[in-house]
Amino acid sequence: MTRIIKLGAAQLGPVQRSDSRESVVRRLLELLREAAVMSCDVVVFPELALTTFFPRWYMEDQAEVDSFFEHAMPGPLTRPLFEEARKLGIGFYLGYAELTEEEGRARRFNTSILVDKTGTIVGKYRKIHLPGHAEHEPWRRFQHLEKRYFEVGNLNFNVTRAYGGIIGMAICNDRRWPETYRVMGLQGVEMILLGYNTPVHNPPAPVHDNLSHFHNQLVMQAGAYQNGTWVIGVAKAGCEEGCDMIGNSSIIAPSGEIVGSCTTLGDELVVARCDLDLCNSYKNSVFNFAVHRQPEHYRMIVERKGAILPPE
Numbered sequence: 001m002t003r004i005i006k007l008g009a010a011q012l013g014p015v016q017r018s019d020s021r022e023s024v025v026r027r028l029l030e031l032l033r034e035a036a037v038m039s040c041d042v043v044v045f046p047e048l049a050l051t052t053f054f055p056r057w058y059m060e061d062q063a064e065v066d067s068f069f070e071h072a073m074p075g076p077l078t079r080p081l082f083e084e085a086r087k088l089g090i091g092f093y094l095g096y097a098e099l100t101e102e103e104g105r106a107r108r109f110n111t112s113i114l115v116d117k118t119g120t121i122v123g124k125y126r127k128i129h130l131p132g133h134a135e136h137e138p139w140r141r142f143q144h145l146e147k148r149y150f151e152v153g154n155l156n157f158n159v160t161r162a163y164g165g166i167i168g169m170a171i172c173n174d175r176r177w178p179e180t181y182r183v184m185g186l187q188g189v190e191m192i193l194l195g196y197n198t199p200v201h202n203p204p205a206p207v208h209d210n211l212s213h214f215h216n217q218l219v220m221q222a223g224a225y226q227n228g229t230w231v232i233g234v235a236k237a238g239c240e241e242g243c244d245m246i247g248n249s250s251i252i253a254p255s256g257e258i259v260g261s262c263t264t265l266g267d268e269l270v271v272a273r274c275d276l277d278l279c280n281s282y283k284n285s286v287f288n289f290a291v292h293r294q295p296e297h298y299r300m301i302v303e304r305k306g307a308i309l310p311p312e
Contacts, residue, residue, distance in 0.1 A: 002275050002276075002277050003164045003165060003275065003276040003277055004273055004274065004275055004276075005041050005042060005163050005164070005165065005191065005274045005276065006038070006039055006040045006041050006271065006272075006273050006274070007040060007041065007042055007043075007044065007191075007232060007251060007271065007272055007274050008031070008034075008035035008038065008040040008042070008043040008044070008269050008270070008271050009043075009044050009232055009233075009234045009249045009250070009251055009260065009262065009269070009270045009271075009272075010028070010031040010032075010035065010043045010044060010045050010046075010234060010267075010268075010269050011046065011234055011235050011236075011237055011247060011249040011262045011264075011266075011267065011268045011269075011270075012024075012027065012028075012031075012045065012046050012049060012235075012236045012237070012267055013236075013237060013238045013264075013265060013266035013267050013268075014052075014236070014237070014238040014239055014240035014241075014245065015049075015050075015051060015052045015053075015236065015240060016052055016240065016241060017052045017054075017241055019051075019052065021050055021051070021077040021078075022077060024049070024050050024051070025050070025077060025078060025080060025081055027267055028045060028049065028081055028094075029080065029081060029084055030267070031043065031045075031267060031269050032081070032084055032085065032088065032090060032092065033084070033088065034269050035090060035269055035271070036088040036089075036090050038269075038271050040090055040271060041090065041091065041117070041163055042090065042091040042092060042093070042163060043090060043091070043092045043093070043269075044092070044093045044193050044194075044195065044232045044234045045092060045093060045094045045095065045195060045234060046095055046195040046196060046197060046234050046235055046236040047095035047110070047112070047127075047171050047172045047195035047196050047197050047236065048095050048096060048097060048110065048195075048197055048236070049094055049095050049096060049195065049236065050070070050078070050094075050096050050097075051068045051097070052240055052241055053197045053236070053240060053241075053243070053245075054068040054097075054149070055132065055143065055144055055145040055146045055148070055149055055150075056142040056143050056144065056145075056241065056243060057142075057143060057145075058136040058143050058145060058148075065149055066099055066108075068097050069097040069098065069099035069108060070096050070097060070098055070099065071099050071100075073096065073098070073113060073121070078094075078096075081094070082115065082119040083119065085115060085117070085119045086117075086118055086119030089117045090117060091114070091115050091116045091117050091162075091163065092114075092115050093112055093113070093114050093115075093169065093193040093195065094112065094113055094115070094195075095110070095111070095112045095171060095195040096111055096112075096113075097109075097110060097111070097149075097150075098110075098111035098126070107151055108149060108150055108151060109126040109127065109150055109151055109153055109154075110126065110127035110130070110146065110150045110153070110171055110172075111124065111125065111126050111127070111153075111171075112124070112125050112127075112169050112171055112193070112195060113125075114160060114162060114167060114169060114193065116162060116163075122160055122162050123158075123160035123162065123167065123169060124155060125153065125155055125157075125158070125168075125169035125170065125171065126151075126153025126154060126155045127146075127150065127152075127153050127170075127171040127172065127173070127174060128152055128153045128156075128157070128174060128180075129173040129174045129176070129177050129180070130146045130147050130150055130152060130173065131144060131146055131147075131172070131173040132144030132145055132146045132147055133145065133147055133148075134147040134148045135148070137203075139203075140203045141201070141203065142199070142203075142241075142242070142243050144199075144203075156183075157170070157180060157183040157184050158187070159184055159187045159188070159189050163191075164276065165190040165191055165276040166187070166188050166189050166190045166191075167189070167190070167191050167192075167193065168184035168187075168189040168191070168192045168193070168229075169192065169193050169194070170184075170192055170193075170194045171194065171195060171196070172194075172195065172196035172197060172198065173196075174194070175194055175196065175216075175219050175220055175223065175231075175233065176215075176219050178222075178223065178226070180223070181223035181224075181226065181227045181229070181231075182226075182227060184227070184229070185226075185227030185228070185229060185287075185289070186289065188283070189227065189229050190229055190230065190276045190279045191229060191230040191231075191232065191274065191276065192223070192224075192229055192230070192231045192232065193232050193234075194220070194231065194232060194233045194234070195233075195234050195235075195236075196216075196233060196234070196235055196236075197235070197236045197245060198212065198216060198235065198245060198246050199212075199243050199244065199245055199246075200212050200244040200245065200246055201243075201244065212246050213246055213248050216233070216246055216248050217248060217250065217258070220233045220250065220252055221252055221256040221257075221258070222256065224252045224253065224254055224255075224256050225254065225255060225256030225282070226287060227282075227287065228254045228279045228280075228281075228282030228283040228287050229254055229279055230251070230252065230253060230254060230274050230276070230278075230279070231250075231252040232250075232251050232252070233248070233249060233250050233252070234249045235247050235248060235249045235262075237249070237262075237264075237265040237266070238265035238266060239265075245265075247262055247264065247265045248261065248262070249261065249262040249268070249270065250262075251270065251272040251274065253274075253278060254278050254279045254281075254282050255278070255282070259272050259274075260272035
């Protein structure tokens, strides 16, 4: 018996600094309702979906920085999204900036949540691979200060049993690192939901700019194939505050093939029927970890070169 998730990848066009949370939530609701009409089970929204990508500005006033963060989820402005999901019987993945109290202090994370069809949060992830820099670099046309405004995520790459399968989450730069997929792959992940905000221009390495779209697809397709999992990558795209952001929102099968993709840089929904059982032909053959993966030999080779591997 096949296990089908009908999935909607809900790309957003640019969110300007002057756009209110209410206006962005209205856009998310429109996409959610469109997905419900198409009988989707779950909708994937981008990273930091509720605001503009604020790490592109250097800010010294902590109150100004914190204005971009959510203090509760759901909160007063995001609750309509949860209520509508429950009413429509549809779930969603949402990326946002999280401000929370932990260990007796304020902590700030780049976070995503997984919400089920009852409007209940069933999974949370905090971004681990923070890109960019921590101090002001005035030579840049725009900043990328995630290392300044966020802590490294502390929830690991865990998976959640939801929608009849094993679901994982990642955020933006996580997608470039093979261990992101492999840690979840070792837990049997069958679908990885991933939002991103990625500029076309890379100030430290502008020679990569014309490859930004290729690299985006390359890492997600490789991660899907090498771990026998669906990967859903969803962008906030277009020209946001003068910064061009890539789109390429894609639904990628365990074969590594792209089975659905957005064709614009604006608000757009692409839908695909994802059979989780397609993962099995890869997990049980070429990427059968129990039979073919031999980490004890990797350790021997790397240690000879003076490197130290993390513990099993």
